[in-house]
Amino acid sequence: MLNEYDNHKRILHFIFGLENFRHQQYDVIRNTLEGQSTLVILSTGAGKSLTYQFPPFTKSNFFTIVISPLIALAKDQYEKCVEKGIDVEMWNCNVSMSRKDRIASDLSDPDVQTKLLYVTPEGLKQPKLIESLKMAYENKTLCSIAVDEAHCVSEWGHDFRPSYLELASLRTLFPLTPISALTGSCTNEVQKSILKVLGIPNATVIRSSFNRPNIKYEIRYKDVIGSGYDSCVIQDIVNFVRERPDDCGIVYCRLRTTCDWVAAALCASDIEASAYHAGKDQDQRNRCQSEWSSGRLNVVVATVAFGMGIDRADVRWVIHWNAPASMEGFYQESGRAGRDGLPSISILYA
Incomplete structure (x- = not known):
């Protein structure tokens, strides 16, 4: 019988076509699966995306919300997930209402099929989506919440993207759901701002070396x-x-x-x-x-x-x-x- 790590490596190979975790990817994944929130500060190219894409595959009816700052960025990651055969959806102003209805219905289902949902901070203000996520939380299918490019919480939230500051409501709505905040680099001041805004002051901080010798x-x-x-x-x-x-x-x-x-x-x-x-x-x-x-x-x-x-x-x-x-x-x-x-x-x- 496979132990947990070997089983996770099997998922890594079968879903993502990779043989091994690298850098500190598995530390982040394990922290998420243990229900702990994490501030992930890994250098560019360290594979941050895998740390939030992987956890929902550890259980058949798990899914993860990925909060992305740009529709273009979400679209790029969406297309790469589609290429891997991953059940992925986007929720933004370019998605039709009929498609949003289908997504909301799926997220509310105890046997949810979606694995990853990419959404902008503004998208999370829509009642239809919030209600379906509340249902998912009650069904225990909401695996985790990932805030990609989390430095935007500090850099943009106080300026032209006030919706970033409203992400604090996620901790209130889903108090037991682990949150991963991911960035390539941030100062101590930005780090404190991210943890405060997201309501995860006691999050584990996992960081890599910033040396890029190549x-x-x-x-x-x-x-x-x-x-x-x-x-x-x-x-x-x-x-x-x-x-x-x-x-x-x-x-x-x-x-x-x-x-x-x-x-x-x-x-x-x-x-x-x-x-x-x-x-x-x-x-x-x-x-x-x-x-x-x-x-x-x-x-x-x-x-x-x-x-x-x-x-x-x-x-x-x-x-x-x-x-x-x-x-x-x-x-x-x-x-x-x-x-x-x-x-x-x-x-x-x-």
Whole structure:
């Protein structure tokens, strides 16, 4: 007879096609299955998604809610789950009412079929969904709640996403359901804010080392490159990309207008690049993300809007046109490179 760990490895292989847990994935999973809330601070590429996707498969009628900051991010993860044959649903403004009715009915069923439900913080304010989750809680089928990119609770909740602050109600509605808050990095101040807002002050904190030895960090000074700063930097980037034409990478800019200008300048130099920022309409952003994820597009010029949940392991380089707003942001963004463990480059223009 298989012991619990061996049985979990069997599930890992059968559902996710993986042979072994890595980093501290199993520590997080075990904590969740023991009913404990967890703040998960694992570096980019450490496999945070598996820590909340795995637990509902340990029982036939378990499911997990995944709170995602962006519909595009949820859609990307949804599609990857579909490819694995996982019963997954999304609940957001793009989902029809008839589909929402079917989802709500399923979640209320003691024999619920859905394993993962991706929802935005705003989606959790809808009475139909809340009522079905209350029923699931009574049925003991609500396995866990995962808050992906949890630093948004602190960074966005006090600004333009007040729905993040309302996530505190989850602890009141579902007091015994374990909550996992996941992020790639956060300061002590942000950590305290996450735990306070989510109502899990005694959560176990599981973190990994932030050392990324496969990434070479480099600073290039604009005044050394040339007197015509912007045009010289563009040419420097063009030369860099041409030296590695098959590699993919991201150029981060702080301003939307800079993104558009840099992307156009690269295209003018016969480098296929696309701009991504919140000023683009949803169709443009979806198309860019789809082409990027599929490998049809190798160069994206973006603001911080492009980054969360990027699931492309072969990013070989990340360039910052200018310094990010914080060291935390720089770590997150430069860490998009080399998730497969292979040598990669981070360049900051100063």
